[in-house]
Amino acid sequence: EDERLLAIVSELGLKYWKLIGIRHGLRDGKQCRERWHNHLNPELIYGPLTPEEDEQILTFYSEMGTKWSVMSQLLRRPANLIKNRYYSSLSKKRDRRTSENSSCCSPRSKKRIKRGK
Known part of the structure; x- marks a missing residue:
């Protein structure tokens, strides 16, 4: 099934997913596109992310927000992998960092100074 998709994509390119789905026969265009971008694209690296990639x-994310496809191009990893990694564990790590950095200086930790009139 994947070999068939690879052959069709090499013939038609990455633009005509509806036609690719029709030619494939077992998947529709959207499924073919997702399979390609998340599992088969030879330009991407698959497998576990490294701690450096997590950083x-x-x-x-702090610079560009949720632009997963841009991150995908920069890291050469599937966008879906990056997004899932962020939401499954990295967002919690970011939240912990943020709370640790702000706890020392939060408005509640500062004492109010009474000013006399």
């Missing part, structure tokens, strides 16, 4: 994702 890069956190940095990218």
